[in-house]
Amino acid sequence: MTRSNQPRTLPAGPIRRPAAVVGLLGTAALLLSACGGGADAGTQQSADATPVSGGNLNFALSVDRGCIDPQQVGNNDAIAIARQTVASLTSQDPKSGEIVPWLAKKFESNADATSFTFTLRTGATFADGTAIDAASVKTNFEAIKALGAKASLGSTYLSDVSAITVKDPQTVVVDFSKPNAQFLQATSTFTLGLLSPSSASLSEADRCAGKFSGSGPFSVKSYTVDKEAVLERRTGYSWPAATNTNTGEAYLDTVTFKIIPEAGNRTGSLQSGQIDATAAISAADITLFNGNGFWNETRANPGVVYNLYPNESTPKLKETAVRQAISKAINREEITTTLLTEKDQPAKGVLSHTTPYFKDFSGLLAHDPDGAKKLLEDAGWKEGADGVREKNGEKLAFKVTYWQSPKEVLELVQQQLKAVGVDLQLKFTTIADVTAAQATKDYDFSYGNLTRSDPDVLRTVFASTTARGGSNLREKLPVDDTLGEQAAALDKDARQELVDQGQETLIKDAHSIPIYELSTTISANEKVHGLAFEASSRLDFYDAWLSQ
Amino acid sequence: MIRYVGRRLLQGAFVLWAAYTVSFLILYLLPGDAVSIMASGDEQNSVDPALVAKLRSEYGLDRPLHEQYVIALFKALQLDFGVSIKNGVAATQAVAEVLPETIKLAAAGFALAVLLGSALAIAASFSRNRWVRQLVASLPPLGIAVPTFWIGLLLLQFFSFRLRLFPALGNDGAQSLVLPALTLAIPTSAVIAQLLIRSLHQTLGEPYIEQIRAKGASDALIHFGHALRNAAIPTLTMLGILVGNLLAGAVVSETVFSRTGIGRLTVTAVNSRDIPVVQTLVVLAAAIFVITSLIVDLIYPLVDPRINTAARATA
Numbered sequence: 126m127t128r129s130n131q132p133r134t135l136p137a138g139p140i141r142r143p144a145a146v147v148g149l150l151g152t153a154a155l156l157l158s159a160c161g162g163g164a165d166a167g168t169q170q171s172a173d174a175t176p177v178s179g180g181n182l183n184f185a186l187s188v189d190r191g192c193i194d195p196q197q198v199g200n201n202d203a204i205a206i207a208r209q210t211v212a213s214l215t216s217q218d219p220k221s222g223e224i225v226p227w228l229a230k231k232f233e234s235n236a237d238a239t240s241f242t243f244t245l246r247t248g249a250t251f252a253d254g255t256a257i258d259a260a261s262v263k264t265n266f267e268a269i270k271a272l273g274a275k276a277s278l279g280s281t282y283l284s285d286v287s288a289i290t291v292k293d294p295q296t297v298v299v300d301f302s303k304p305n306a307q308f309l310q311a312t313s314t315f316t317l318g319l320l321s322p323s324s325a326s327l328s329e330a331d332r333c334a335g336k337f338s339g340s341g342p343f344s345v346k347s348y349t350v351d352k353e354a355v356l357e358r359r360t361g362y363s364w365p366a367a368t369n370t371n372t373g374e375a376y377l378d379t380v381t382f383k384i385i386p387e388a389g390n391r392t393g394s395l396q397s398g399q400i401d402a403t404a405a406i407s408a409a410d411i412t413l414f415n416g417n418g419f420w421n422e423t424r425a426n427p428g429v430v431y432n433l434y435p436n437e438s439t440p441k442l443k444e445t446a447v448r449q450a451i452s453k454a455i456n457r458e459e460i461t462t463t464l465l466t467e468k469d470q471p472a473k474g475v476l477s478h479t480t481p482y483f484k485d486f487s488g489l490l491a492h493d494p495d496g497a498k499k500l501l502e503d504a505g506w507k508e509g510a511d512g513v514r515e516k517n518g519e520k521l522a523f524k525v526t527y528w529q530s531p532k533e534v535l536e537l538v539q540q541q542l543k544a545v546g547v548d549l550q551l552k553f554t555t556i557a558d559v560t561a562a563q564a565t566k567d568y569d570f571s572y573g574n575l576t577r578s579d580p581d582v583l584r585t586v587f588a589s590t591t592a593r594g595g596s597n598l599r600e601k602l603p604v605d606d607t608l609g610e611q612a613a614a615l616d617k618d619a620r621q622e623l624v625d626q627g628q629e630t631l632i633k634d635a636h637s638i639p640i641y642e643l644s645t646t647i648s649a650n651e652k653v654h655g656l657a658f659e660a661s662s663r664l665d666f667y668d669a670w671l672s673q
Numbered sequence: 674m675i676r677y678v679g680r681r682l683l684q685g686a687f688v689l690w691a692a693y694t695v696s697f698l699i700l701y702l703l704p705g706d707a708v709s710i711m712a713s714g715d716e717q718n719s720v721d722p723a724l725v726a727k728l729r730s731e732y733g734l735d736r737p738l739h740e741q742y743v744i745a746l747f748k749a750l751q752l753d754f755g756v757s758i759k760n761g762v763a764a765t766q767a768v769a770e771v772l773p774e775t776i777k778l779a780a781a782g783f784a785l786a787v788l789l790g791s792a793l794a795i796a797a798s799f800s801r802n803r804w805v806r807q808l809v810a811s812l813p814p815l816g817i818a819v820p821t822f823w824i825g826l827l828l829l830q831f832f833s834f835r836l837r838l839f840p841a842l843g844n845d846g847a848q849s850l851v852l853p854a855l856t857l858a859i860p861t862s863a864v865i866a867q868l869l870i871r872s873l874h875q876t877l878g879e880p881y882i883e884q885i886r887a888k889g890a891s892d893a894l895i896h897f898g899h900a901l902r903n904a905a906i907p908t909l910t911m912l913g914i915l916v917g918n919l920l921a922g923a924v925v926s927e928t929v930f931s932r933t934g935i936g937r938l939t940v941t942a943v944n945s946r947d948i949p950v951v952q953t954l955v956v957l958a959a960a961i962f963v964i965t966s967l968i969v970d971l972i973y974p975l976v977d978p979r980i981n982t983a984a985r986a987t988a
């Protein structure tokens with residue numbers, strides 16, 4: 126439920142203006158009421174208040190794809206629901222990126238990161254009462270592999286699994302055919318969260334409808350597609366992750382996720398108290414919730430930031446100088462300051478700053494239009510009569526098809542590129558059209574991000590050695606080896622070095638043209654406390670409570 | 674009469690088949706398919722293309738068009754429209770679950786629209802002040818021109834967010850039905866009012882009205898006892914189109930007010946290229962049109978005995 130996901134359910138055209146009208150009306154209403162209240166801050170009340178148990182929290186989501194099975198879903202809205210229903214083998218510290226115990230009290234890997242041993246804690250159970258043991262872990266991972274492409278995230282995390290062995294009821298060993306340093310982090314994600322073995326044999330429809338028995342602090346009470354999902358506290362839950370402050374049952378009796386597709390409705394509903402919190406307020410309305418009885422909390426999504434991915438199978442983008450010039454011509458600062466919220470940050474590298482192993486590469490991403498022009502001149506791209514550069518009668522023009530909001534980001538990039546003689550042609554359309562263009566490889570640039578709190582996301586997105594062949598559609602280069610070695614490096618310093626090296630090459634040779642860090646902002650009524658981001662910037666309701 | 678109805682039903686079956694076939698073709702030609710959308714997870718994800726291909730083949734999406742079509746049509750004839758690609762629920766069930774919500778909304782919206790529209794038309798016709806009459810008569814074009822979306826947002830802003838009289842979202846209880854139904858009713862009532870104003874004007878100019886007036890009938894008696902019934906016939910002709918309007922309006926109203934219903938379902942199904950669900954909805958919409966226009970033709974003679982539908986049709 127990132128802001129990028131909102132206006133998806135309607136064609137963008139008709140929505141925008143009316144939504145802006147409501148935004149304005151809302152602003153006016155707020156300005157009036159703001160005169161009275163002098164509250165400032167707008168940050169979440171500090172944690173020293175003592176949590177109280179009870180109540181229902183209404184949380185608005187913008188999209189419902191009709192499925193809340195944690196092992197299948199991949200979009201942020203569904204994840205917000207699914208995350209609460211499962212516990213994972215491990216958890217990840219949002220601050221340090223460290224992998225810490227959850228269902229596995231101990232975990233270790235062999236030296237070449239091909240074999241991982243998990244020792245489970247005792248006493249944890251699935252919602253149907255069966256014990257969470259080593260055999261259930263095996264059943265789960267095998268079920269995820271069997272889901273294939275339906276498990277859009279899990280299938281990539283487990284793609285190289287060669288064997289899953291139950292050593293004893295509390296010990297399970299997962300072996301890989303290739304080194305997999307990312308696997309520990311993968312076990313902390315919701316998608317490898319555990320469902321009762323009986324759930325593995327449910328029909329796809331029943332799993333999607335939430336009829337599975339999970340292992341998390343909440344269970345699905347009811348789910349009506351396009352309307353709401355109600356989660357209720359799991360009684361007897363006492364196996365928190367090491368990253369949570371709560372140690373027993375969840376504080377909230379229930380969490381109701383209401384699906385509100387219209388942005389203006391979400392803003393108004395939060396203001397008027399019809400919902401308590403959401404992470405889907407449009408960038409223009411976010412300041413309405415800075416104080417005045419509300420709070421905002423923003424966190425950049427870890428992983429690969431919003432990027433333009435050059436299709437290097439096309440002759441023009443095969444030219445390194447052209448790609449480099451485009452990256453230099455982009456003024457990232459201008460994009461975040463003029464189009465996004467004050468909390469949004471320009472890209473400082475391929476990875477966002479909340480990603481473990483992040484390193485600041487802003488120096489390589491400075492706005493340098495003169496440098497861009499020089500690169501293009503030297504490469505023989507001369508300005509034509511219409512201001513667009515050309516070489517051998519070929520225009521320096523590129524097509525990008527995208528659906529991500531706000532669509533103005535690429536419109537600004539378009540203007541910035543125009544200033545150096547590059548014509549970026551935009552087609553803002555639906556996800557369906559974009560995935561179609563990607564499937565047929567019919568594009569010059571693709572655009573998007575990938576949320577993952579592990580640097581292996583670089584390999585997933587860029588390496589030509591993955592099954593998909595990487596976003597650049599290029600032949601194999603030395604950087605793919607670096608990214609491959611990173612996936613095998615367990616030593617922290619060694620891995621850091623490889624990740625840095627990989628990122629540097631991707632940026633310098635402009636295989637990656639990073640733009641800005643996607644972020645998620647929770648906007649909530651001030652009676653909401655403890656609603657927090659986990660390491661992947663997904664929401665965690667386990668510590669959340671409502672003051673009366 | 675029976676032959677007439679039989680023939681109309683045959684024609685209806687043809688319309689349903691045509692709607693099914695055309696929408697099948699359009700969906701096939703549209704870029705993008707449900708499986709790749711699902712696999713993308715909305716981000717730059719990299720599911721193994723072999724796994725994606727496997728899933729597509731499980732859904733039969735890799736077969737040639739004619740094969741897909743024949744299989745789908747054969748099943749559709751047995752009312753099996755397949756399962757929703759996004760969650761495996763039978764498409765007919767997905768539609769049936771939300772249909773009552775839309776029927777409630779459309780019925781409430783239609784009732785409101787008839788009340789509002791007739792009231793406006795009568796007000797326009799009754800008024801002796803030319804200025805008032807023209808003002809009232811200029812409302813319907815405005816109602817038609819203003820986007821439904823905007824009406825919905827305005828109603829939300831004032832009656833839900835400001836005055837907090839009605840909930841902004843959901844389908845729980847009659848309270849939640851008021852604003853969505855009103856949103857739906859405004860443009861529809863404008864259409865009704867416009868038709869009725871014109872037709873009332875025409876009817877009131879008929880010689881028989883002069884005669885009744887000469888006999889000393891009051892304005893009210895002329896309107897409610899005689900003119901309105903005759904003026905209603907042309908409006909009745911438009912019922913099919915009005916129902917279509919209501920369905921289209923439901924898409925907007927259900928989205929703005931976060932209600933479940935077939936309008937919302939249509940938007941999400943089209944966006945995720947969930948072909949089985951879209952096909953079910955298309956056939957349902959076509960069936961509603963067919964049945965509505967059949968009903969309209971059959972009740973003409975009841976409203977105006979001079980019209981004999983069956984005889985006219987066979988003539």
